[in-house]
Amino acid sequence: QSHLKAxxxxxxxxxxxxxxxxxxxxxxxxxxSIIAQLRTGNIHHAMLEDNKNYLLVKDDKRLxxxxxxxxxFDCLMINxxxxxxxDVRVRQALSLAIDRNEVLQVAASGLGQVTGPATPAMKPxxxxxxxxxxxxxxxxxxxxxxxADAGFPSxxxxxxxxxxxxxxxxxxxxxxxxxxxxxxxxxxxxxQEYGVWIKNIIKPNFNFDLSxxxxxGEADPDSLFFRRFxxxxxxxxxxxxxxxxxxxxxxxxxxxxxxxxEIYDKAQRLMVERAxxxxxxxxxxxxxxxxxxxxEQHFTSLYYNFRTVALG
Numbered sequence: 001q002s003h004l005k006a007x008x009x010x011x012x013x014x015x016x017x018x019x020x021x022x023x024x025x026x027x028x029x030x031x032x033s034i035i036a037q038l039r040t041g042n043i044h045h046a047m048l049e050d051n052k053n054y055l056l057v058k059d060d061k062r063l064x065x066x067x068x069x070x071x072x073f074d075c076l077m078i079n080x081x082x083x084x085x086x087d088v089r090v091r092q093a094l095s096l097a098i099d100r101n102e103v104l105q106v107a108a109s110g111l112g113q114v115t116g117p118a119t120p121a122m123k124p125x126x127x128x129x130x131x132x133x134x135x136x137x138x139x140x141x142x143x144x145x146x147x148a149d150a151g152f153p154s155x156x157x158x159x160x161x162x163x164x165x166x167x168x169x170x171x172x173x174x175x176x177x178x179x180x181x182x183x184x185x186x187x188x189x190x191x192q193e194y195g196v197w198i199k200n201i202i203k204p205n206f207n208f209d210l211s212x213x214x215x216x217g218e219a220d221p222d223s224l225f226f227r228r229f230x231x232x233x234x235x236x237x238x239x240x241x242x243x244x245x246x247x248x249x250x251x252x253x254x255x256x257x258x259x260x261x262e263i264y265d266k267a268q269r270l271m272v273e274r275a276x277x278x279x280x281x282x283x284x285x286x287x288x289x290x291x292x293x294x295x296e297q298h299f300t301s302l303y304y305n306f307r308t309v310a311l312g
Contacts (some may be wrong), residue, residue, distance in 0.1 A: 002277075003024055003026050004025040006022065006025070007021065008021050012029040014307070018307045018308075018309075020309060023309075026043065028043075028046075031048060031050050034046045035053060035056060035288075039062065041062070041290060044290050044293050045290075045293060046288050047285075047287050048286045048288060049168070051109050051112065051283050052111075054067065057288050063289065063290060064157075064289050066285075066295070067284045069112075069113065069282065069284060069299060070185065070217065071215040071285065071299055072215050072216045072282060073279060074103075074107065074108075074168050074213070074215070074281055074283065075278060076094070076172075076176060076211070077210065077211040078237065078276070078278065079208055079236075079237075080276070083235075084150065087150045089146040089150040091276075092273075092274075093143040093185075094180065095135045095275045096142050098179045098280070099138045099140065100114045100279075100281060101114060103281060106171050106172070107172040107230055111283060111284040111286065112197065112283040114129055114280070116279055117224075117272065118224065118264070119217055120282060121217075121299045122218075122221070124286045125270055128235075132269075135275070136272075137235040138179075144184065154184055156186070157185075158185060158186070159190050159208070160188070161190050161191075162212045163193070163194055163212075164192075168283060170189075170212075174213050175191065176212075176278075177189055190283035197211070201236075201239070202215075206238040216301050216302070217300075221267075222248070223279075225248055226252060229248070236277060238275075241276060244267055247263050247264075247267040251264050285297055292311055294309065
């Protein structure tokens with residue numbers, strides 16, 4: 001399907017909205033084509049997934065380039081059910097080998113923020129990056145020692161899956177592969193079409209070692225963490241951590257906001273320490289509109305604010 005058309009609902013609950021009579025959403029895979037059509041005025045709005053393209057349009061007087069933080073993030077998934085990643089020391093070595101700031105700079109042109117399990121946009125759940133300093137500060141010697149203690153003094157060979165049509169995935173995989181090589185881990189990048197990739201990373205298949213992953217995120221830590229990382233769900237890990245599972249169970253059963261905050265603070269610290277995944281960065285949400293379009297961004301990166309979009 002190449003496009004979707006929607007007309008204004010005259011009985012919409014919020015009177016006076018939507019403002020425009022209709023919209024047409026087009027699927028344009030090539031961002032160079034998107035930018036060309038923005039410049040010719042052929043389209044009014046576009047979301048750019050390749051953040052470096054923001055630099056191409058930000059000074060164009062005919063356009064308004066918008067940036068905001070988003071709930072979503074990029075990370076490196078780890079198959080915890082497959083050796084050698086069953087050993088927490090191996091996973092920790094991965095974490096210590098990766099320079100997250102460099103991944104952000106290369107994959108998203110620095111347009112975003114290094115993140116933990118809850119992104120900075122997930123106020124008040126996000127912890128400051130300083131909370132993860134031990135694991136977010138590259139330490140090649142410690143990484144090598146952890147690998148040696150786990151029985152891999154000379155490292156090992158592995159692979160990283162990535163989808164070729166997701167630019168931050170491909171660029172991020174290249175940086176991460178180079179970082180892992182510095183501690184003796186030879187990680188070959190394997191690009192897979194979206195449909196093939198999906199089958200490989202979900203249960204019961206889990207046919208991967210490492211994989212780049214990205215998500216739109218969630219506003220609440222329960223919906224973000226439970227299905228992805230709880231041992232009973234295993235959607236992103238093919239395994240779980242009993243202590244993390246217990247905290248996620250407590251968080252799901254707790255109503256008091258202060259207590260929930262304490263629980264999820266502990267859970268996030270453990271998730272990073274045990275390296276259930278390697279969180280890297282939360283890219284800014286980049287959208288571009290014609291200068292006469294009134295549009296407000298929404299941190300979910302979903303199109304909720306189309307209901308208020310107007311032509312000036």
